[in-house]
Amino acid sequence: MSSLEKLNHLLKDQLFNADTIDVAQLLDYARNVSRIENVTVVVSDLRCGTSRIFPGKFGIILGIANYSEENSIWEKAILDLITEEEREDKYLAELRFFNFLRHVPRHNRPDYYLVSKLRMKAATGNTIDVTHRMYYIYADDSETVSHALCLYGRPMFDFIGKSRVINSFSGVSEELAASGDSSILSRREKQVLALIDSGKRSFEIADILSISKNTVSRHRQQILAKLQVKNSMEACRIAKTMKII
Numbered sequence: 520m521s522s523l524e525k526l527n528h529l530l531k532d533q534l535f536n537a538d539t540i541d542v543a544q545l546l547d548y549a550r551n552v553s554r555i556e557n558v559t560v561v562v563s564d565l566r567c568g569t570s571r572i573f574p575g576k577f578g579i580i581l582g583i584a585n586y587s588e589e590n591s592i593w594e595k596a597i598l599d600l601i602t603e604e605e606r607e608d609k610y611l612a613e614l615r616f617f618n619f620l621r622h623v624p625r626h627n628r629p630d631y632y633l634v635s636k637l638r639m640k641a642a643t644g645n646t647i648d649v650t651h652r653m654y655y656i657y658a659d660d661s662e663t664v665s666h667a668l669c670l671y672g673r674p675m676f677d678f679i680g681k682s683r684v685i686n687s688f689s690g691v692s693e694e695l696a697a698s699g700d701s702s703i704l705s706r707r708e709k710q711v712l713a714l715i716d717s718g719k720r721s722f723e724i725a726d727i728l729s730i731s732k733n734t735v736s737r738h739r740q741q742i743l744a745k746l747q748v749k750n751s752m753e754a755c756r757i758a759k760t761m762k763i764i
Contacts, residue, residue, distance in 0.1 A: 540656060540658065540665050540666060542564070542666075545562060545656065545666060545668075546562060546571060549561075549562045549571070549573050549668065550573050552573075552670065553573035553574070553575035554573075554575060556575075556670070556672060557575055557576040557577055557672065557673075558575055558577050558670045558671060558672030559572065559573065559574050559575050559577045559578045559581065559583070559597065559670070559671040559672065560572070560573040560575065560668070560669070560670050560671075561573075561594045561597070561667075561668070561669040561670075561671075562666060562667075562668055563592040563593075563594075563666060563667040563668075563669070564592070564665075564666055565592055565664060565665060565666060565667065566665060568590070568591065568592055569588070569589065569590055569591070569592070570588065570589040570591060570592060570593070570594055571587070571588055572586050572587050572588060572589065572594060572597075573587075574586055574587070577671060577672050577673070579642070580641050580642060580647070581597065581600060581639065581641060581642060581671075582641070582642030583596050583597065592667065594669070597639075597671060600639040600640045600641075601637060601638070601639055601640075602638070605637060605638060608635075608681065608682075609635060609637065609651070611760075611761070612633060612635050612681070612682040612695055613633065613653065614761075615682075615695050615761075616631075616633040616653070616682075616684055616695060618703045618745075619631075619684055619695065620655070621745075625662055628655070628657060629655070629656075629657050630686050630687055630688040630689075631684055631685065631686055631687070632652055632653060632654045632655075632684070632685055632687060633651075633652070633653040633654075633682060633683075633684055633685075633695065634650060634651070634652050634653075634678070634682065634683050634684075634685055635650075635651045635653075635681060635682040635683075636648065636649075636650065636651075636674070636678075636681055636682070637649040637650070637651050637671075639671075648673075648674050649671055649672065649673070649674070650671075650672055650673070650674045650675060651669065651670070651671055652669070652670040653667060653668070653669050653670075654667070654668040654669075655667055655668075656668060678692070679694060680694040680695070682694070682695040683695055703745055703746070703761070703763060704742060704745060704746075704758070704763055707728075707738060708738050708741060708742050708745070709758075709763060709764055710728060711724055711728070711735060711738040711739065711742065712742055712751075712754060712755065712758055712763075712764055713764045714727060714728075715739075715751050715754075715755060716755040716758075716759075716764060721735045721736060721739070739751065742754050746758065
């Protein structure tokens, strides 16, 4: 399972309740931000699986001035301007951001956003530097992400690393690097997954770690839930990609 497939699974398989977001207001906000900041803004509706795009003046630079909607939560015409390697880095950063927020108290999650450096092909054929900002819009429970708001524009400031998570309330930021991947699973869960990857069965893992078989089963389920995969094989592959094991 690629990082894109995993993100799709994470975002689209949430338990959505009744609408608690004023979508018309959100779209008006995106339209105004696009005009005021001269950026391209994408509003993705995660429940409906659609996106609205406000190209702005930056859309002219990218050659997407007439791009206004997508029957997907992914802005394909924009992502096609990025190399395959850059796209994978972008998806991986968003995956790390999603998991980072899991460790943040629910009432504080809306305070955070992700900022990343990208290189994109402009309408002139030249490759330009682009700053990507991504915000998750939460439902009232601060548990369910109902919409994603993405802004693409000229770099306004430089920062260390490829991607950073920023708290818009406190101003504190930290690099969102591979080193943070290790916190997704607990120490015991990583031990269990490493043994699964080596071919050990549940009763063997229980014996090696001196725990019960039921405890091993519980760890297996927690691993699948945290990595949002369907089976242990996918869990091992994702964990290796993220260098968790």
